[in-house]
Amino acid sequence: MNAGPHIAEVAALIGDPARANILTALMDGRALTATELSYRAGVSPQTTSGHLAKLTESGLLAVESQGRHRYFRLATPAVAQAVEALMMLTTHTPPRYRPPSREDQAIRLARTCYDHLAGKLGVAVTEALLDRACIEPVGRDYRVTATGDAFLRDLGIDLDKAKRQRRAFARQCLDWSERRPHLAGALGAALATRGFELGWISRAGDGRALQVSAAGHKALNDLFGVALSG
């Protein structure tokens, strides 16, 4: 009768360490193979297979077969959002003080969230765009101004292509470490992709953490007036 049982079902699904590892491994929006996920989950392939079946069956993951590989990814942004919300609880309610690790530091500085920029980097870029009146918040979205339209096209971003996608164009996404909104949606993804193309950012290791290159720091400073401190 209540909603309780329903959320318990999905929460229990996320509540297994192996499955939680799978979900967090997919938080960068990429699609990974079952074997890769098995490694990331820290359990055997057979066990992983069972977990993946449950996750897809319940609609948390989407799967696509390519040859003898099966690629799994988060089914919807809502899944990523729920995982983010749970992450917020792990830091926001500290049972006792836990000194931040090096990886913690790195991932707070710059990371991907689903498929766009997050962390200090994502928030800084978003706020710089706001400062320069390139975008403005409208409800749960951002609107791109005329100024922003020109600016982003100059940067080499195909706004029309981003607009044609079926997903939300420019959404506000809440950051679990900064607890401030950053740019998500098709535009956020396009911006991140362009950053990769230009060599400003690159993936550090196999996680969500990002490395900002020297060229990236320079561009950040020149274009946005942002100095990202380690």
Place this chain on the structure above:
Amino acid sequence: MNAGPHIAEVAALIGDPARANILTALMDGRALTATELSYRAGVSPQTTSGHLAKLTESGLLAVESQGRHRYFRLATPAVAQAVEALMMLTTHTPPRYRPPSREDQAIRLARTCYDHLAGKLGVAVTEALLDRACIEPVGRDYRVTATGDAFLRDLGIDLDKAKRQRRAFARQCLDWSERRPHLAGALGAALATRGFELGWISRAGDGRALQVSAAGHKALNDLFGVALSG
């Protein structure tokens, strides 16, 4: 090493039916006694006691002793947000079609979220305030305009008192059924409280669902130009 295990811990906590019932029972922001929660959870008082201990120990619930009663409530809005995010997953990823029940309908129309208005009602009121330039979105918050300041004071809302509170003043809160933001924070709570005082809304049953009185419908129409359809 990963964040996986951390979120698994908290997700598993929410993933038990009894505990999920407890959390959803507290979603309206009220504080309930252990016995009441035992009833809502559908398990014996002993079992409930164990669950409540775990939930408070892990920082999801806060507890306050009053005489021989112990009142439990959600520790932070972040907890409510996580539960909301999980609710979104239960509806947003339908494994198969589930016909909406009557209670579903009611709770989608008008309910409380933590301590402010949500559902169609909450979203409609918020958007009416936006239309009339009473509030405007700023980042993850709303800002009250001069127009809005006058309007809300006219309504009998003590804005100064709301501003003095330690919590966020006017936050954007995402709705799981409407998937659009509505007014939360101290101002959202004050608005809801005023609605109760004026007899426009009242609690329906013991859940989060709200009943909108005839006077409420009239006020909604007169003040906001909103006609809430069942």
Place this chain on the structure above:
DNA sequence: TTCATAATTCGATCTTAGCCGAACCGTCCA
């Protein structure tokens, strides 16, 4: 003081579900 009620602790039971070994299906490549 005495009794009732709120809430917790302890101990025992029992179900659930994660896990891996082994075997099995399908695709790719030589």
Place this chain on the structure above:
DNA sequence: TGGACGGTTCGGCTAAGATCGAATTATGAA
């Protein structure tokens, strides 16, 4: 066609934890 590899299915083991009965502590009321 045979072998290698990605992925899944099956079966049995094991451990974790949810549950309640009974007893215990603490508060409030008579």
